[in-house]
Amino acid sequence: MLEHDVEREFKIYATLADLHIGNKAISPEEYKYQLKHGVIHKLEQLRFLDGIIICGDTTHYQISLNSEYSNVLSWFISKLIKIGKKHGAFIRIIKGTRSHDLEQLESLRHYEDDDEIDFKIINTKCVEVIDGYRYGYIPEECIDEKPNKYYSEFYDMKNDYFDLIFGHGTVKECQFFEQESENITSKAPLIDTDRLMRVCRGPISFGHIHTPTNIKDKFFYIGSCLRTCHGEEHDKGWNVVCYVKKSGLYRVDKIVNEYTFNFNTLKLDNMFISQNDVDNIIIYIENYIEKYKTDRLSIKVNCVEERDNILKIQVLKKYLANDKRITSTFKILTEQAYERDMEIENNKITKPYLAKGLDIVQQIQLWALDKRSIRLDEKDIRRFITADTLNRKGV
16 A cells, blocks of 8 residues: 555645746756755655645746756656655645746646646636645736735635645735845735635645745745845745644644755955955955855945055955855945944844834834744834833834
């Protein structure tokens, strides 16, 4: 008897998101290596598996059929197909952001004709029942009508109508969340997590936000499988979801991909540039790369416009240009402008949100979600943070 023929009270699902195959920050060979060891080999170790769901942004931008990235995509999906057939698991690939997935998922639709695997591309919202389990799928779509009306078959259902929901897009709690190359698509609606959580008995898994995020232990942003840019120092990987239909109990576990690249950011200020000669600066950078096992380094230099500094910067630029692992930006300012820049930089909480017209509570909520993946309630903030403590903290 095969493992998937064993009668069980639980189901196991592998949820992935935001693979962004085709992002040139990683070569095709590096993509394949990281996916092979961080995803495929780990999937192959699962004893039970009932579904594999990719929750959007499988690709990054348009991939030419002549591109090696196209071969990576084909190889990866074929591996998932093989694993799905072994376990009798279904595979669903949900369309993500229009600027990423485009219409490229159509090239995979021929797998839907394979009688040995239950494979589907999901381009529009839909409900599906498999073996008595009700699943909801919500890709990111550009709509003209009001979200409440468009998603009525989700929002207006009775409590616990769905067993699980999978999707891609922005939810109201993360509408101000900013990440590299990701923005809310025009006409893409905000998803109401409260209404989805009411109608779903089990967990809800979404793609789009690259930072793994947990909202009320019910809604989960899976996070991206690989690290393709700076500013995402958190663990990368995918989730395993265990769901017991009889009791409604579930568990969501993060499977960390240890084979991703390290993208680090190194900031060099005016004092460091002024007090060190070029040789010492270069040695410091090389030691930093070795110490933190850095694969991709972004160097940000911010210094005062002085003759010695300018000469050092010119030599440093020539050196850095020869190392493809390194990108660099230089800000050379007057002394007054530099001091103003540092004052803003030191105001770490409010800086990203000042232009959004938010009050201090909203700023702290967004900062906590952005930097710590913590969702704070307004009452908790007001209980522990007073005007006096905010002033002492320089907020």
